[in-house]
Amino acid sequence: MKKKLSDLFNNPTGIGIDEHNDDEIFVCDTNNDRLVVISRDLKWIREISTGLETSPRYICIEKNVLYVTSGTKGCVLTFNKTTDQPMRTIPELTLGLTIDGPRSIRCIRDLLFVTSSLSKGIFVFTIDGEYRGELRHELFAKPIGILFLDDSLYVTDADKHALFHFSGVIQ
Amino acid sequence: MLNEELAGTLVLDKPISNSISSPAGTSASGDHDNRLAALASGLRTNETYFDDEFGFEIGSRTGKMEIIGQEGSGKLEFKSPSGLTMNNDGHLVICEIENNRLQILTKEFTHIRTIIGFREPRDVCFNKDKRYLITDNHKLIILDEDFHKVEVIGSNKFGKGRSNSRDCCLFSFEKKTFRSI
Numbered sequence: 481m482k483k484k485l486s487d488l489f490n491n492p493t494g495i496g497i498d499e500h501n502d503d504e505i506f507v508c509d510t511n512n513d514r515l516v517v518i519s520r521d522l523k524w525i526r527e528i529s530t531g532l533e534t535s536p537r538y539i540c541i542e543k544n545v546l547y548v549t550s551g552t553k554g555c556v557l558t559f560n561k562t563t564d565q566p567m568r569t570i571p572e573l574t575l576g577l578t579i580d581g582p583r584s585i586r587c588i589r590d591l592l593f594v595t596s597s598l599s600k601g602i603f604v605f606t607i608d609g610e611y612r613g614e615l616r617h618e619l620f621a622k623p624i625g626i627l628f629l630d631d632s633l634y635v636t637d638a639d640k641h642a643l644f645h646f647s648g649v650i651q
Numbered sequence: 652m653l654n655e656e657l658a659g660t661l662v663l664d665k666p667i668s669n670s671i672s673s674p675a676g677t678s679a680s681g682d683h684d685n686r687l688a689a690l691a692s693g694l695r696t697n698e699t700y701f702d703d704e705f706g707f708e709i710g711s712r713t714g715k716m717e718i719i720g721q722e723g724s725g726k727l728e729f730k731s732p733s734g735l736t737m738n739n740d741g742h743l744v745i746c747e748i749e750n751n752r753l754q755i756l757t758k759e760f761t762h763i764r765t766i767i768g769f770r771e772p773r774d775v776c777f778n779k780d781k782r783y784l785i786t787d788n789h790k791l792i793i794l795d796e797d798f799h800k801v802e803v804i805g806s807n808k809f810g811k812g813r814s815n816s817r818d819c820c821l822f823s824f825e826k827k828t829f830r831s832i
Contacts, residue, residue, distance in 0.1 A: 490809040492786040494734065495776040503778055507791055512811055520780065522793065522802055538734075538774065584734065584774075604663070614664045619718065625735045625774075627743070629758065633661075636732035636745060641722035643732060643745065645760075646661050647715045 488516065494538030494584070496546070498561070508536040508548065515539065515548065515559075528564045530557055542587040542607060549585050549594060554578035556585060556594060556605070570609040577611060579603050583624045588650070595623040597638070602626065617644065661716065719760050724750050726762040734774030739781055739796060746772040746785065753785070766798050768829040770807065798829050 490511035498504040504525065505518040515528040515536060528546070530536045535551035545567065546559040555578060556570040570592070571577040580598035587593075587607060593615070594603045602615040602623060621639035628634075628650065635644040720729045730749035738744050742763055743756045748771045755763040770788040777783055781796040790805030 488810060489786075489789045489791065489805040490811065491789065492791060492805070493773045495774050495784050495786055495791075497776050497778050497784075499779075503780075505776075505778075505784060505791075507786065511809065518791070518804070520778070522804065601664070616662050616664055617716075624733045625745075627735050627737065629737055629743075632758075634735060634743065636729075636735055638731040638733060638748070640718070641720065641729045641732065643719040643729065643735075643743075643760075645717045645719060647717075649661070 492516075493536075494549075496539035496541050498541050500541075500544075501561070506539050506541065506546065508539050510535050510537060510551065515546070526564075528559060530559075531566065537582065538584045540585045540587050540592070545607070547585055547587065547592060547607075549579070549582035551582065554580060554582060556582065556592065558609075568609050570605050571611050572609060575611065584626045586626050586628060588628045593626055593628075595626055595635070597622045597624055602635070620644070717760075719756075726754075726765065727756070727760065729754070733772075734786075736775050736777050738777045738783070744775050744777065744783070746775050748773060753783075764798075764831050766794075766829055766831050792829075794829060798831055800829060 489509050492507050493510045494508040496506040498506065503520040507516045507518065509516045513530050513532060513534050513536065515530060517525040517527065519525050530548055533552050534557060537549045537551045539546060539548045541561065544561045546561055548557045550557050558567040558570065559565065560567055579594055579596045581596055583595045583597050585592060585594045590607050591612065592605045592607060596603055600616065600620040600623065604612040604615060606612060619640065621637055623635050624638045625636035626633065631648055631650045633646040633649050637644060720727050722728065722730060724730065729747050731747060733746045733748050735743060735745040741758060743758060745754050747754065751767065751769045751771060753766040753772060753775060757763060772785050772787045775783055775785045782801060783794040785792040788807050789809045790803050790807065792803050793801040795801050
């Protein structure tokens with residue numbers, strides 16, 4: 481089926497690249513409550529519904545699982561990459577814990593790091609969804625983007641209008 | 652340009668017990684305060700603290716924290732920075748939603764380039780084909796490594812991309828160019 485790619489997105493936000501599957505591109509089509517999957521040569525492949533009123537914001541892909549932050553649900557939604565089927569919610573709903581304004585998500589050493597733009601911190605979970613705590617810095621105002629590089633952690637802050645750099649955090 | 656080291660610690664608030672029954676806030680924040688106090692008294696400033704349970708060592712010797720930039724539109728200044736990535740040169744590429752631009756910096760925070768011509772860029776990725784993928788307004792912009800436009804998917808008009816009988820919008824803002832300054 482050939483789809484026209486005009487008028488495709490409604491406020492797309494995060495982008496993920498699946499390095500284990502031909503560099504497929506996953507775009508969080510935030511206001512359409514879906515992920516749009518595009519091939520490396522920029523052809524439409526498929527879409528994955530993230531559920532009604534989920535506002536998918538950012539995505540990371542690890543071990544055949546899509547981890548997607550949901551702006552409206554305050555959590556991380558997970559999907560089986562092969563079947564597109566939803567899996568667990570992180571944190572588990574029974575914990576009564578929400579991530580206020582979740583944004584960027586990154587996975588390193590089997591840990592998920594999720595910025596919480598409203599609670600001014602970075603939530604840490606295992607890839608199985610176990611809550612491991614929250615990284616805080618007294619100067620965080622609205623952390624959005626995170627990136628791990630070498631031994632460093634970089635965090636963009638939309639209210640501080642600045643880039644935080646923590647070096648020596650990974651050894 | 653502002654590139655100063657500031658005192659401060661990155662603190663891990665750990666859950667106080669394995670079973671959290673109440674929403675985050677009350678007890679967790681109490682724990683947080685204690686930890687901050689403990690760190691303030693027990694550690695030097697401008698250290699980075701990670702729990703060794705992570706498999707990361709506590710960076711008490713090598714850890715350093717800096718804040719780069721302040722609000723503004725000049726080099727090494729930012730307005731609503733959001734997604735960021737690393738490119739082929741090992742440089743940081745940072746989207747700035749309110750400045751409608753990307754800034755490219757070295758890891759030592761030397762300004763390399765600023766790319767303008769966006770409309771609220773939110774996230775950026777760099778792929779193996781040496782292309783930048785950027786979400787911007789209602790579209791996905793693909794630029795080559797010299798920031799020349801390769802393709803734009805979507806338009807400045809929102810949509811759902813389904814059963815579309817019109818093909819007018821595909822590259823409707825073809826005139827738009829991205830400039831390096």
